[in-house]
Amino acid sequence: MGKVAVDNLEAGMVLANDVHDRSGRMLLGAGAELTQKHLMIFRTWGVLEADIAGQGDDDSAEPIPADVDPLELAAAEQALLPLFRHTNTSHPVIMELMRLAALRKVQHGTV
Structure with a gap:
């Protein structure tokens, strides 16, 4: 898993961990596949990055x-x-x- 900036997220990516807004409210759970709507919600709520499965694994x-x-x-x-x-x-x-x-x-x- 690896942190990916919201601007670099794409529909179809899968979350490795829950995504929370600035106040700690959970917006989307781990394992969810991202859609364009999710990306818009992340930007609206000030999410800067998300932990994406398969990105930045230890083998890298x-x-x-x-x-x-x-x-x-x-x-x-x-x-x-x-x-x-x-x-x-x-x-x-x-x-x-x-x-x-x-x-x-x-x-x-x-x-």
Whole structure:
């Protein structure tokens, strides 16, 4: 799933998560297929983006460079965990930050 700006949404796309307006009111549930009417409603209620199924999945992340040993990368991630102890390590942004920090540690020997 991935966030897509309302201006880039198209009819036929499927929602991965519920869409809410600025005040938190649910406008459309997860799994719904978008129509032109939905897109107009999103713009009317000030929705900026929607989580679309199949967009920005984890397999679209940059692959690990060939010169990086996966075992070293896993060890670097474990070594960095104390630095992230006060964060939500399951949050996508934190996960990406940890991945990049571990990759840098393996490639350059430092964070």
